[in-house]
Amino acid sequence: xxxxxxxxxxxxxxxxxxxxxxxxxxxxxxxxxxxxxxxxxxxxxxxxxxxxxxxxxxxxxxxxxxxxxxxxxxxxxxxxxxxxxxxxxxxxxxxxxxxxxxxxxxxxxxxxxxxxxxxxxxxxxxxxxxxxxxxxxxxxxxxxxxxxxxxxxxxxxxxxxxxxxxxxxxxxxxxxxxxxxxxxxxxxxxxxxxxxxxxxxxxxxxxxxxxxxxxxxxxxxxxxxxxxxxxxxxxxxxxxxxxxxxxxxxxxxxxxxxxxxxxxxxxxxxxxxxxxxxxxxxxxxxxxxxxxxxxxxxxxxxxxxxxxxxxxxxxxxxxxxxxxxxxxxxxxxxxxxxxxxxxxxxxxxxxxxxxxxxxxxxxxxxxxxxxxxxxxxxxxxxxxxxxxxxxxxxxxxxxxxxxxxxxxxxxxxxxxxxxxxxxxxxxxxxxxxxxxxxxxxxxxxxxxx
Amino acid sequence: xxxxxxxxxxxxxxxxxxxxxxxxxxxxxxxxxxxxxxxxxxxxxxxxxxxxxxxxxxxxxxxxxxxxxxxxxxxxxxxxxxxxxxxxxxxxxxxxxxxxxxxxxxxxxxxxxxxxxxxxxxxxxxxxxxxxxxxxxxxxxxxxxxxxxxxxxxxxxxxxxxxxxxxxxxxxxxxxxxxxxxxxxxxxxxxxxxxxxxxxxxxxxxxxxxxxxxxxxxxxxxxxxxxxxxxxxxxxxxxxxxxxxxxxxxxxxxxxxxxxxxxxxxxxxxxxxxxxxxxxxxxxxxxxxxxxxxxxxxxxxxxxxxxxxxxxxxxxxxxxxxxxxxxxxxxxx
Ligand code: SF4
Ligand code: SF4
Numbered sequence: 001x002x003x004x005x006x007x008x009x010x011x012x013x014x015x016x017x018x019x020x021x022x023x024x025x026x027x028x029x030x031x032x033x034x035x036x037x038x039x040x041x042x043x044x045x046x047x048x049x050x051x052x053x054x055x056x057x058x059x060x061x062x063x064x065x066x067x068x069x070x071x072x073x074x075x076x077x078x079x080x081x082x083x084x085x086x087x088x089x090x091x092x093x094x095x096x097x098x099x100x101x102x103x104x105x106x107x108x109x110x111x112x113x114x115x116x117x118x119x120x121x122x123x124x125x126x127x128x129x130x131x132x133x134x135x136x137x138x139x140x141x142x143x144x145x146x147x148x149x150x151x152x153x154x155x156x157x158x159x160x161x162x163x164x165x166x167x168x169x170x171x172x173x174x175x176x177x178x179x180x181x182x183x184x185x186x187x188x189x190x191x192x193x194x195x196x197x198x199x200x201x202x203x204x205x206x207x208x209x210x211x212x213x214x215x216x217x218x219x220x221x222x223x224x225x226x227x228x229x230x231x232x233x234x235x236x237x238x239x240x241x242x243x244x245x246x247x248x249x250x251x252x253x254x255x256x257x258x259x260x261x262x263x264x265x266x267x268x269x270x271x272x273x274x275x276x277x278x279x280x281x282x283x284x285x286x287x288x289x290x291x292x293x294x295x296x297x298x299x300x301x302x303x304x305x306x307x308x309x310x311x312x313x314x315x316x317x318x319x320x321x322x323x324x325x326x327x328x329x330x331x332x333x334x335x336x337x338x339x340x341x342x343x344x345x346x347x348x349x350x351x352x353x354x355x356x357x358x359x360x361x362x363x364x365x366x367x368x369x370x371x372x373x374x375x376x377x378x379x380x381x382x383x384x385x386x387x388x389x390x391x392x393x394x395x396x397x398x399x400x401x402x403x404x405x406x407x408x409x410x411x412x413x414x415x416x417x418x419x420x421x422x423x424x425x426x427x428x429x430x431x432x433x434x435x436x437x438x439x440x441x442x443x444x445x446x447x448x449x
Numbered sequence: 450x451x452x453x454x455x456x457x458x459x460x461x462x463x464x465x466x467x468x469x470x471x472x473x474x475x476x477x478x479x480x481x482x483x484x485x486x487x488x489x490x491x492x493x494x495x496x497x498x499x500x501x502x503x504x505x506x507x508x509x510x511x512x513x514x515x516x517x518x519x520x521x522x523x524x525x526x527x528x529x530x531x532x533x534x535x536x537x538x539x540x541x542x543x544x545x546x547x548x549x550x551x552x553x554x555x556x557x558x559x560x561x562x563x564x565x566x567x568x569x570x571x572x573x574x575x576x577x578x579x580x581x582x583x584x585x586x587x588x589x590x591x592x593x594x595x596x597x598x599x600x601x602x603x604x605x606x607x608x609x610x611x612x613x614x615x616x617x618x619x620x621x622x623x624x625x626x627x628x629x630x631x632x633x634x635x636x637x638x639x640x641x642x643x644x645x646x647x648x649x650x651x652x653x654x655x656x657x658x659x660x661x662x663x664x665x666x667x668x669x670x671x672x673x674x675x676x677x678x679x680x681x682x683x684x685x686x687x688x689x690x691x692x693x694x695x696x697x698x699x700x701x702x703x704x705x706x707x708x709x710x711x712x713x714x715x716x717x718x719x720x721x722x723x724x725x726x727x728x729x730x731x732x733x734x735x736x737x738x739x740x741x742x743x744x745x746x747x748x749x750x751x752x753x754x755x756x757x758x759x760x761x762x763x764x765x766x767x768x769x770x771x772x773x774x775x776x777x778x779x780x781x782x
Contacts, residue, residue: 262767263765335463342462348458369461427470431459
């Protein structure tokens with residue numbers, strides 16, 4: 001059976017390429033997740049996922065309770081937004097997001113009660129279709145950072161049968177420890193999630209992937225994998241050598257199954273679903289309680305934070321409130337990140353709300369932020385050697401500046417996942433990811449014409 | 450609005466590896482030091498003078514040209530030091546010092562800076578300068594002194610005297626060829642930095658340990674030469690060893706063919722590049738009237754480098770499948 005498939009593993013090892021080893025800085029690994037009390041107000045943007053924005057379903061002055069739907073859309077690629085605290089709607093207006101974009105948002109002022117919405121009840125789920133519906137209603141998006149609506153992943157089309165679920169607990173980004181804490185603190189939910197999903201989606205294999213530098217998590221996950229039950233689902237634990245970006249979807253699929261996701265394709269094209277371990281646990285919790293996605297875990301860390309912590313925070317809480325709760329800054333930060341140091345976004349000020357997909361708030365001093373003076377490319381090949389996608393970033397940079405869409409397509413610019421490995425390793429300190437983004441926009445522009 | 454201090458915004462990643470251009474160049478310099486010591490020990494203090502003149506004039510020319518071209522000062526990256534060292538290592542100890550300055554001018558100003566500075570030159574500056582000097586001042590460039598340890602009469606390099614048709618051990622016994630041990634420690638005629646195989650190999654180890662170079666080019670270069678020479682000599686090991694140890698082969702294969710800017714970036718390209726260098730070296734040594742083929746081979750492969758990169762372009766992730774799918778579709782249609 002699929003439990004031991006050395007052939008697949010061997011293939012993955014021989015094919016695996018690229019990546020960089022980064023220092024982990026998991027300062028918060030041993031700190032239990034602390035539940036942050038409800039802030040005075042939350043700001044809930046109507047676009048917290050990849051896809052179509054929601055339309056607010058409440059108006060100024062309305063009273064709302066925790067878990068109540070306050071925004072929804074009838075577009076396919078969208079998930080509803082729920083009130084994360086109880087209180088009164090203060091305004092419905094445009095706000096600035098962490099990535100600099102503007103989006104309409106609902107601001108709620110807390111009544112301090114955290115009253116649960118009365119409509120909340122466990123959904124009835126007996127088959128695949130029910131599951132997809134329930135997951136959409138839960139408002140779940142990938143909790144690992146990308147923010148892709150989870151129900152879409154679970155929507156299996158008959159042409160692309162799915163046989164493998166990969167539960168991603170690799171957490172290869174430095175500093176972030178939310179998935180690790182999830183494994184230690186919510187193993188029950190993870191287990192339920194794994195077996196429920198496997199059963200409902202009629203999966204042949206489940207692979208739980210974790211990096212080998214997390215022995216405690218491995219212990220817990222191993223127990224889950226060993227409880228392989230009579231449903232005939234083969235659940236297996238896969239420990240990966242700790243290397244960035246092991247946790248990237250396409251890398252996971254390759255390591256777990258030996259299958260290479262075609263360029264421009266999704267894991268579903270090779271029969272896989274990749275879900276973050278936090279998302280899996282959330283699904284189990286939602287099926288049991290019916291409480292939608294109104295709070296999430298974040299790691300607050302970096303050398304400027306007084307008390308680095310793992311926090312459970314209502315969605316929409318401002319970064320300022322989060323930092324204040326952790327004791328503020330011990331020294332002046334030059335950079336604040338929403339997300340990890342490799343793929344996160346640098347934000348200009350703390351006055352932005354935490355979104356469903358934000359897994360970390362990091363504050364760095366100049367020293368920790370790793371500034372490097374930019375110098376010309378010396379053609380050393382480190383960027384190419386580091387690229388898990390096998391691209392040659394320095395060439396792509398050249399053609400991106402020339403706006404040569406054809407050559408860029410040939411060079412595979414579009415498969416870049418912006419993991420940052422290339423820019424990390426460049427001795428010339430070149431902002432290669434920026435050039436990769438430029439390259440992609442050049443190709444997209446050309447395709448439009 | 451309140452005067453809030455804004456935080457720095459830049460593209461991800463927000464952390465960088467500690468490797469810098471200067472650090473890499475420093476490692477190369479360290480790797481070149483043993484060969485410099487060996488050269489001085491073998492050829493005397495004048496070797497040191499040649500090295501010093503080359504390094505100083507390379508750095509000076511670099512500083513001067515970026516000043517004139519109004520570019521940011523670049524001597525801090527130390528690459529000019531390496532060019533100077535490599536140039537000196539490729540010159541005979543008897544070379545007039547003014548020729549060293551001419552060589553440095555060619556290397557830095559013409560080959561490097563006129564093409565846009567570090568990372569932009571299409572050929573290795575030190576090698577091109579050596580070839581220019583070789584063509585312009587043939588006799589000065591081939592005026593090899595025998596090592597100090599032997600008597601200081603002008604003597605040809607082993608490659609020049611090596612009679613490929615006769616028995617090697619007989620030639621050694623006659624005294625026309627140095628012994629194999631002398632070849633390894635570098636007590637033989639030749640350019641300053643090329644004779645001591647042991648020192649060059651130590652440098653090579655340093656570069657590999659520090660991950661400055663990938664072993665692909667040196668291995669494929671030396672491997673190709675070894676295999677072809679073995680075949681040519683009908684498995685005469687001594688003959689092959691002489692070929693590997695003589696001339697500038699080791700210096701070239703370890704330090705010059707691996708130059709980042711003028712060698713391919715991808716693994717397959719590096720392999721092709723190394724094999725190409727090896728092939729050309731063997732062809733030149735065996736079939737041309739030139740005694741030494743390393744510089745010419747590397748220069749030719751430098752020129753071919755963009756082409757090699759193009760033909761050996763690596764397949765990016767997910768590429769193979771896409772192509773197969775297309776073929777399958779075409780087949781179905
Ligand atoms: S950011 Fe893109 S080009 Fe750079 S290493 Fe990652 S996938 Fe490769
Ligand atoms: S890592 Fe930087 S210096 Fe090296 S080839 Fe890539 S872009 Fe050029």
